[in-house]
Amino acid sequence: MKTRLFRKVCLLWAVLAVFPILAVAQELKPLELPKPQMDIGRPLMQVLKDRSTSRAFSAEKLPAQVLSNLLWAAFGVNRPESGKRTAPSAVNWQEIDIYVATADGLYVYDAKAHRLNPVLAEDIRAATGMQPFVKDAPVNLVYVADLAKTGRASSSDQELYTAADTGFIAQNVYLYCASEGLATVIRGSVDRAGLAKAMKLRPDQKITLAQTVGYPKK
Numbered sequence: 001m002k003t004r005l006f007r008k009v010c011l012l013w014a015v016l017a018v019f020p021i022l023a024v025a026q027e028l029k030p031l032e033l034p035k036p037q038m039d040i041g042r043p044l045m046q047v048l049k050d051r052s053t054s055r056a057f058s059a060e061k062l063p064a065q066v067l068s069n070l071l072w073a074a075f076g077v078n079r080p081e082s083g084k085r086t087a088p089s090a091v092n093w094q095e096i097d098i099y100v101a102t103a104d105g106l107y108v109y110d111a112k113a114h115r116l117n118p119v120l121a122e123d124i125r126a127a128t129g130m131q132p133f134v135k136d137a138p139v140n141l142v143y144v145a146d147l148a149k150t151g152r153a154s155s156s157d158q159e160l161y162t163a164a165d166t167g168f169i170a171q172n173v174y175l176y177c178a179s180e181g182l183a184t185v186i187r188g189s190v191d192r193a194g195l196a197k198a199m200k201l202r203p204d205q206k207i208t209l210a211q212t213v214g215y216p217k218k
């Protein structure tokens, strides 16, 4: 009798604890992204010539088409028959998730569906870095390694490969930005513990780097 009552109390607590998270996430709708445009872009050698870091961003929002192209270039599916992506990953783990922090809220990129799934209906841009521009730039990408996908790798391999895999994605973003006249900076200076808390990550999700993207400040 007592055990049953205890179970009921535990269940009630669990429901009460989870409900606000679900309620908040529900306010933010999934964002179906338009098809990425495959027929745009400047020649690779010119893009490489222009690739650079910039830390001066306009607050102007990125149109859905630009966000779509950016995320596909970053780590989209480029071979649907195998599900493989625009950036390589160790053992084809595909363990890096791209979280997208905007003024509207926090999303996570679902590459297979080419959609942004809602995570939090909260503007957490300020928590994505230590530098003042992060709170005003329209998009901060947060690269999160899902260690649950790294099999039996040792912790030193996990560290090396998740960092390397993030680097390939970040460079894709750099190249897309250079091609399209966008500003970007990859960032290691992140309060990872604070940000993980703000993003409500699981303990086996580790933030590697963050990357700000926007139009250049005029």
Ligand SMILES: Cc1cc2nc3c(=O)[nH]c(=O)nc-3n(C[C@H](O)[C@H](O)[C@H](O)COP(=O)(O)O)c2cc1C
Binding pocket: 051, 052, 053, 054, 055, 131, 185, 186, 187, 188, 189, 190, 209
């Ligand atoms: C792993 C890594 C971490 C970085 N972290 C930061 C950072 O936290 N903040 C920042 O403003 N720039 C950061 N940068 C950008 C570098 O400062 C920049 O790439 C470097 O100055 C060279 O400039 P370039 O990218 O224009 O060639 C980082 C770059 C890398 C590769």
